[in-house]
Amino acid sequence: MAISSCLVLSQNSLETDPERAIRLIEQFEPLQQERAAGYALDAMADNTANDSRVVEALRDLHARGFQSEEFRNSTARAIEKNSRAEVPTSLMR
Helix, strand or coil: CHHHHHHHCCHHHHHHCHHHHHHHHCCCCCCCCHHHHHHHHHHHCCCHHHHHHHHHHHHHHHHCCCCCHHHHHHHHHHHHHCCCCCCCHHHCC
């Protein structure tokens, strides 16, 4: 699914169907699809309606071992874009 993960998560699908995007992100694997997961969360953060979804997905991915530098950079941008979201300090290590 590594190649298809980037293709399936287009900017349009992130904006029009965030629930579908979350279902796909939940299937991603650490070390294999961290870039796609980070980019997806970053793109979803453009829409303030996704605040809670972004934080919830970030918690899940972090708990599952997503921790590459690229993932952390993308999720930091997502958090920065949407500083209204309440992000647990435990995710900011």
